[in-house]
Amino acid sequence: MFPNLIHPVVKKLPLSFYNRADVVQIAKELIGKVVVTHIDNVITSGRIVETEAYVALVDKASHSYNGKRTARNEHMYAAPGTSYVYICYGMHQMLNVITNKEGIPDAILIRAVEPIEGMDAMLARTGKPKPDNTITRGPGNVGKALGISKTHSGLLLLDDVLSIYEDGQSRIPDELIGSSKRIGIDSAGDDALLPYRFYLKGNPFVSGRPVK
DNA sequence: CCGGGGATTATCT
DNA sequence: GATAATCCCCGGC
Secondary structure (H helix, E strand, O other): OOHHHHOOOOOEOOHHHHOOOOHHHHHHHOOOOEEEEEEOOEEEEEEEEEEEEEOOOOOOOOOOHHHOOOOOOHHHHOOOOEEEEEEEOOOEEEEEEEEOOOOOOEEEEEEEEEEEEOHHHHHHHHOOOOOOOOOOEOHHHHHHHHOOOHHHOOOEOOOOOEEEEOOOOOOOOHHHEEEEOOOOOHHHHHHHHOOOEEEEOOOOOOOOOOOO
16 A cells, blocks of 8 residues: 555666666666565565566567567557566466567566565465465466466556565676576577576576576 | 476467 | 466476
């Protein structure tokens, strides 16, 4: 209800954060920011520890590759700072952040967060008996724990239902952020190799098999 | 620790 | 009718 009372030291990311042309850079800068949802009268939040960038029009892994536009991906073409939520494998709710400018479908997938507030609600939503490192690990689990569904697509992230806050601390140093090719897009040809995935090194909520 | 395969259904061809 | 920006479990080593 009053997120600013719960996050007294921080503020929402401004439009000027989303309203930039380099979606890969923005994906990297989102590491350490805080996603907050106010859904079903409960506030849940988590620190973003893993993202992936999807570049408008030219990226074979993007839903909007080559300008493709359908009912599902319509919100990719919305204003920067808009959410894009879609259903994957018939059951997973995947949260994306739209950047750049209206009509240019740059998107960033939120792949993992570290829980901050609302663990009781996250446990109830996921059916887990107690907190563990998988509760918000991977994009499907992020959507489930934070209560996000397709109905939350097309929302402005500067509003209060679904929003992203600065972390109130100094920016995460580059040396703590790892990068790699994106996960689960092997059918995207050459673009499957692009280093558009970013993650907080050593964080246990980052998805994928641990790297030796 | 690692890889394989099934679950489950909205979406697109 | 086929596919999918995933997840979880299981078996093998």
